[in-house]
Amino acid sequence: MYRIIFSLIFVFLFVSLGQICAFDKDLYVESYPSNFAGEVLKNNDGLFMLANNIKLVTKKNFLINPKEKRVYIFDVKFNLPDRKRISLESVNFPLKIINKNYYVDLLSLSSLFGFEILDKNDYYLLEQGKKLKMPSNKEVPTGLVALGFSTARNFSDLKKIDLNSNINTLCFTWFSLEDGFGNFSNNADIGVVNYLHEKGYKVWGLFNNKFNPDLTHKLLENKYNVENAIKQIVMYATIYHLDGVNVDFENFRELDKNNFNYFIERLSERLRNMNVLLSVDVTVPNDNSSWSSCYDRKTISEFSDYVVLMAYDEFTRGSERAGPTASISWVKKGLDDTLKEVKPAKVLLGIPFYTREWIEDSSGKIISVKALDNKDLKEFIEANSISPEFDKKYGLYHISFYRYNLRHEIWFDDTKTMSNKLELIKKYNLGGFAIWKLESAGISSWASFSSAFGDKLINIGGIRNGE
Known part of the structure; x- marks a missing residue:
């Protein structure tokens, strides 16, 4: 009996170890076995x-930055697919720590440096x-974005969400402005x-400016820095086979408006030659110099394929009183004002899947503001045993209750x-919407989308709708 048990344990360990070892293979460069390049x-x-x-x-020099978990080459x-040659002082890739060692994605290196x-x-x-080349499926999109x-x-992160047929394009927040040199x-x-x-x-990549006005000014005031930024964007769009680029520059100075236009115009020229779409995020029009009037929406729309109207953050952490993230009347006004400068077919209406919990003291002073995702709303309502009421003023549902003499x-x-x-x-x-x-x-987030655009989830092993 013991022999049988030990035999089964041995077989189990052998199979398990075999499966583990199957994930590890030696790597050789160009000729086997002279150029051993470690383990994959x-x-x-x-x-x-x-x-x-x-x-x-x-065959390039590199630097590993342990703090940022990034490697610079x-x-x-x-050479780009359009035969233009690009030279960059450096590019960088994220690092993964495995068994206390730093690893880099081999597929990304392959795409950039041209090896099978x-x-x-x-x-x-x-x-x-x-040869470095873009995928052949770069047809111009038709219908709603x-x-x-x-x-x-x-992929591990992607498994935590479900892909919905109401979505045909995903835009990932993968790229951030690192310095003023682009x-x-x-x-x-x-x-x-x-x-x-x-x-x-379709897959787009988002490039942001870290909402840093000083960093953005240094970039935009120098055409050499702008050109380097454009080269970087074009390079990453190429090696990652992106269908589109999204520029999310926020909180920059109004005096940089014309230089931002120049940046978008030059970037548009380069991406158009590669059949890569360009979208630019803008806020709703108002008098705020660094969050709204810094955008020349008319010019931006002329050089981009789409303008993403961020129709949310009606009330934010800095607001003097509590209010909604995006009331229907505020969204409509922001859209009406935007359409005075931008053609409707180029506008993607931004829709928030989040709200905020406001906490006020007895005098009405705001003492705390917390972001709350749609997926957490149901549990929040049930935990606090409250019944939402419709707010006619804002065209949204409203929750209000007291705890420890504080209003939520x-x-x-x-x-x-x-x-x-x-x-x-x-x-x-x-032109469509952008969530x-x-x-x-959450589960209820898609109900109205499903009514308008269909209902079919492609589950890749994650938790359905975040629950």
């Missing part, structure tokens, strides 16, 4: 190579000479892009009020 690890997020072997594989030159990754069963072999922003950085930090994942392309989705307030959309916002898309013949963000969606 494979998991659900892709293929990973020890970052210390970058020079052997790419210097003096990179490559050949699976030889017992080992991987890298062969040089692969149904976009969902996402903060997912890899360099962007990179958190992209080519495996996520390839997977979504196989499922029929929340305004939020339900299926009916969300449908009213979606009707604006049809009424004005807009911030997919990770915040």
